[in-house]
Amino acid sequence: xxYNFFDFLQLIGSLGIFIFGMKVFSDGLQKFAGGKLxxxxxxxxxxxxxxxxxGFAATTITQSSTTTTVLIVSFxxxxxxxxxxxxxxxxxxxxxTTVTAWIVSIFGFQMKITxxxxxxxxxxxxxxxxxxEKLRNMAEAMIGFGILFIGLEFIKDAVPNIxxxxxxxxxxxxxxxxxxxxxxxxxxVGTILTLLTQSSSAAMAITLVMLFQGWITFPIAAAMILxxxxxTTVTANIAALVGNVHAKxxxxxxxxxxxxxxxxxxxxxxxxxxxxxxxxxxFQPDVGSIFDDTQQARAAATLGLSLFHTTFNVFNxxxxxxxxxxxxxxxxxxxxxxxxxxxxxxxxxxxxxLMSSPELSISQVYKEVELFGRxxxxxxYSFSGLFFKKQKKQEKFLKKLAKRxxxxxxxxxxxxxxxxKVSRGxxxxxxxxxxxxxxxxxxxxxxxxxxxxxxxxTFERMMDLEVALPKDAVLEVSNYLDIILKAIKLxxxxxxxxxGKQISLEPAIELENEINSVRDQMKEAHYKRLEQGxxxxxxxxxxxxxxxxxxxxxxxxxxxxxxxxxxxxxxxxDMAVGR
Numbered sequence: 001x002x003y004n005f006f007d008f009l010q011l012i013g014s015l016g017i018f019i020f021g022m023k024v025f026s027d028g029l030q031k032f033a034g035g036k037l038x039x040x041x042x043x044x045x046x047x048x049x050x051x052x053x054x055g056f057a058a059t060t061i062t063q064s065s066t067t068t069t070v071l072i073v074s075f076x077x078x079x080x081x082x083x084x085x086x087x088x089x090x091x092x093x094x095x096x097t098t099v100t101a102w103i104v105s106i107f108g109f110q111m112k113i114t115x116x117x118x119x120x121x122x123x124x125x126x127x128x129x130x131x132x133e134k135l136r137n138m139a140e141a142m143i144g145f146g147i148l149f150i151g152l153e154f155i156k157d158a159v160p161n162i163x164x165x166x167x168x169x170x171x172x173x174x175x176x177x178x179x180x181x182x183x184x185x186x187x188x189v190g191t192i193l194t195l196l197t198q199s200s201s202a203a204m205a206i207t208l209v210m211l212f213q214g215w216i217t218f219p220i221a222a223a224m225i226l227x228x229x230x231x232t233t234v235t236a237n238i239a240a241l242v243g244n245v246h247a248k249x250x251x252x253x254x255x256x257x258x259x260x261x262x263x264x265x266x267x268x269x270x271x272x273x274x275x276x277x278x279x280x281x282x283f284q285p286d287v288g289s290i291f292d293d294t295q296q297a298r299a300a301a302t303l304g305l306s307l308f309h310t311t312f313n314v315f316n317x318x319x320x321x322x323x324x325x326x327x328x329x330x331x332x333x334x335x336x337x338x339x340x341x342x343x344x345x346x347x348x349x350x351x352x353x354l355m356s357s358p359e360l361s362i363s364q365v366y367k368e369v370e371l372f373g374r375x376x377x378x379x380x381y382s383f384s385g386l387f388f389k390k391q392k393k394q395e396k397f398l399k400k401l402a403k404r405x406x407x408x409x410x411x412x413x414x415x416x417x418x419x420x421k422v423s424r425g426x427x428x429x430x431x432x433x434x435x436x437x438x439x440x441x442x443x444x445x446x447x448x449x450x451x452x453x454x455x456x457x458t459f460e461r462m463m464d465l466e467v468a469l470p471k472d473a474v475l476e477v478s479n480y481l482d483i484i485l486k487a488i489k490l491x492x493x494x495x496x497x498x499x500g501k502q503i504s505l506e507p508a509i510e511l512e513n514e515i516n517s518v519r520d521q522m523k524e525a526h527y528k529r530l531e532q533g534x535x536x537x538x539x540x541x542x543x544x545x546x547x548x549x550x551x552x553x554x555x556x557x558x559x560x561x562x563x564x565x566x567x568x569x570x571x572x573x574d575m576a577v578g579r
Contacts, residue, residue, distance in 0.1 A: 011158035018151030019202045021144050028141025031428060032134065048324060051088020052317065058089070059096025068093040069236040069254055076250045086250040087324055090257065091317045097232070098310040100201045105208055105302040107149060114153045117146035133428055155209050183223045183269060186216075187262065190227020200232035204309070208302050218290050218301045219273055222308050226262045229313075233258050245335060252331045260327070261316035276311065280304045361422045362434050365415060366495070369438060372411055372445050373492040373560075379404050379452040380488055384481050386459050387474055394463070401456040408449030412442045433566060441563040444556040451549045451556070458545050467539050473529065476522050477546055483518060484550055487511045487557045494564050508561040515554035522547050 059068045072086045072093070120142055127139030178185065194203040204225065211221040233255040241248075265272065277290050280300060288294070290301040320327070382397040382404070419435050427435070462469075469477070490511060494503045526547070530540050 007158065011155065014151055014154030014158045015197070015202060015206070016151075017154055018148060018205055019197065019199055021147030021149070021151050022199065022201050024144030025141055025148055027426060028137050028139075028144050031426065032137040032141055048088035048091075048321070051085055052092040052095075055089035055092020055094075056096040057092075059093045060099050068096065069233070069251070073236050073247045073250050076247045083246045083249045083253075084328065087253055087257075087328065090250065090254045091321070091324075094229070094258065094313045095310070095317060097200060098306065098313055101204050101208070101306040101309045104152065104201075104205055105306040114150060117149040121146040137428075152205055152209070155205065183219065183266060186220050186223035187227040187230070187266065190224035190229075191231040192227075193224065194228045194231025195234055200228045203228045203231065208305060211305060212298050212302050214293060214298055217293075218277075218304065219269065221301070221305050222269065222273055223266075225305065225309050226265055226312070229258045230255070230262055249328075249331050249335045252335050253327060256327055256331060257316075257320060260320060261312070264319070265312055265316070272312075273308065276304050276308050279307065361418075361425075362431060362438070365419060365422075365438055368411070368415055369441060369445075370492070370495040372408070372415075372442060373488070373495045375404060375407065375411070376445055376448050376452075377485075377488050377492060379408075379449060380481070380485055383452050383455060383459075384478070384485075386456065387478065391463075394459075398456055398460060401453055405449050405453035408446050412446040415442050437563040437566050441560045444559040444563070448553050448556045451553050455546060455549050458542055458549075462542050465538065467536070467542060469539055469543055470529070470535055472525075473535070473539075473543050476525060477543070477550075480515075480518055480522060480547070480550055483511070483515055484553055484557075487515065487554055491557050491560055494561055503561070503565050505561060505565050505567060508558055512554060512558045515551060519547055519551045 055068060055072075069090055072089050076083055076086050124139040124142040124146075127135045128143070130136055130139075190203065190207070193206060194200050197203050197206070207216075207221050207224045207228070210216045211218065216224070233251070236254055237251040280290050280303065281288070284300055287296050287300045290297055290304040379401060382400045385397045386394050416439065419438060423432075423435055487508070490507055494508075497503055523544075526540060526543055529535055530537070535543075
């Protein structure tokens with residue numbers, strides 16, 4: 001046998017170059033697409049049919065069905081799309097991933113692409129140093145495209161030659177001599193190969209090279225492609241392990257859908273492959289059958305394998321499209337919603353282990369920030385209830401405020417950690433700005449939670465000391481709380497809209513000025529009551545504490561809205577003077 005360990009390392013290195021090129025190509029395309037990809041994924045999932053085209057388009061852009069399905073699982077987990085909406089996108093991703101096979105088989109085996117790939121890198125390399133971000137992203141994608149085919153050429157050269165290694169070929173040939181059993185065996189081989197490479201594109205490229213070099217026959221290569229269709233679902237299922245029940249269901253649907261397709265295709269594989277052979281002979285009559293063992297026939301067989309890959313996935317969607325509701329019910333039966341409404345110290349939509357494309361991950365965080373705003377509103381209602389409920393209810397509200405304050409601390413920490421992980425990816429300038437604004441917003445939201453808790457402790461002290469505020473003071477605090485609530489509702493409205501459009505700060509400025517104005521009026525009334533002896537100094541200090549902290553809450557609410565709008569105005573006093 002003329003194949004040693006160093007030769008094997010060269011094969012692994014060649015595969016590494018191919019996978020690296022695929023990653024650079026994919027990342028560059030995603031960044032070049034930017035907001036368009038985000039709009040495609042979020043705006044075209046109204047029904048299964050539109051979702052189908054969405055999945056196809058997104059996978060064509062990302063050049064990876066794994067990326068698309070992980071993104072979709074992330075979006076389902078984040079509540080950006082529903083589990084039902086995700087099913088169409090997943091089916092479309094299965095078809096979209098076949099585009100990669102066509103690119104590799106046409107450019108990698110039908111023409112000498114390496115000189116062109118090197119020239120492509122030479123043309124686009126200077127653009128990496130340009131100031132315009134779009135040009136840099138385009139250059140990154142084209143350089144990745146070039147590296148991908150250089151890696152493919154290296155793989156072709158590193159695969160052992162049949163004539164020089166008869167022992168290896170004999171061992172492989174023995175595995176292919178079991179008829180239908182060999183088909184099933186190589187379905188498993190394709191699955192394992194995809195798991196090892198963590199890329200269905202890399203596994204598919206290896207399969208194409210083995211077919212081109214004559215190591216495997218066309219039916220065995222087709223069986224490996226079927227296995228790769230199963231293997232590509234595993235990454236999304238791993239990502240969903242730390243997601244919510246809807247994310248798990250989306251990942252399970254992808255697995256079940258692909259497995260069903262593989263089962264019916266295995267049953268019909270022989271007539272199906274002969275049908276592919278007939279189509280190839282119709283378009284290339286001089287080449288002969290793709291089952292033949294000639295160099296020309298093997299080159300044509302790589303195109304035939306791409307045709308098989310596409311035809312199988314299209315047929316699978318057509319056959320199972322009407323049965324999607326039944327598959328959904330099956331998945332829901334096995335993946336039951338056993339989660340409690342919300343664990344006290346866990347985020348609902350994102351988690352540390354679930355990562356998607358850096359630019360798109362940011363969209364997930366906004367949903368969590370929106371929930372953070374809802375929690376702040378609940379804290380506001382709990383604090384307001386302290387003034388108008390009986391003691392038993394008051395104790396309940398005090399416990400809720402203490403518990404929710406702990407949750408705000410945890411939410412800020414977990415979102416910050418998630419954003420830190422997102423920041424490690426290759427972000428655009430816009431993505432970097434958005435992450436900074438979210439960091440600022442969650443810091444202010446956590447401070448609001450602290451202030452409500454501090455005021456609850458003040459109220460608790462007031463109860464212990466049996467200090468009572470006069471009715472007019474309680475009424476003033478109540479009115480002030482109503483204004484703060486208006487600011488919170490506006491903040492939540494802007495949180496719901498910020499991920500889709502630019503928000504206006506004008507209403508927020510008006511409310512901030514109103515909060516400051518009412519604070520001044522309340523302070524004036526406070527000093528008059530002190531002078532007139534309406535309440536004790538102790539009651540006055542408590543009243544002043546409420547005023548001061550509520551005004552600070554108003555400031556933090558305004559800061560959140562500045563962060564959402566990605567604007568920083570000078571000072572609140574400057575705004576008031578300027579108006």
